[in-house]
Amino acid sequence: MGGVGFLEFFMRKGAHFAMYALLGLFVDRAFRSFAKSHCFAWSFIFVFLYAISDEFHQFITGGCTPLYQDVMIDTAEGITGILMQILMKRRA
Secondary structure (H helix, E strand, O other), X not given: XXXXXXXXXXXXXXXXXXXXXXXXXXXXXXXXHHXXXXXXXXXXXXXXXXXXXXXXXXXXXXOOOOOHHHHHHHHHHHHHHHHHHHHHHHHO
């Protein structure tokens, strides 16, 4: 893999983490603008279903391997964003 391959892997995983965290953050923010209760649960469900749809897309796309572990990792990344939104809201 080498140094360049490792750097590319690290950058791709970092970008993936950031995108799912932002998804969780923005989805939670959107739910909180419309409803005041159960926002965490709805945001969690949305991110989880999006992660499943992403893996399904990989399933129907050639050359990609769908993994249930990726769904769990993506959901955890989304939860990070949701928690960031909650913390920012409490500080304000």
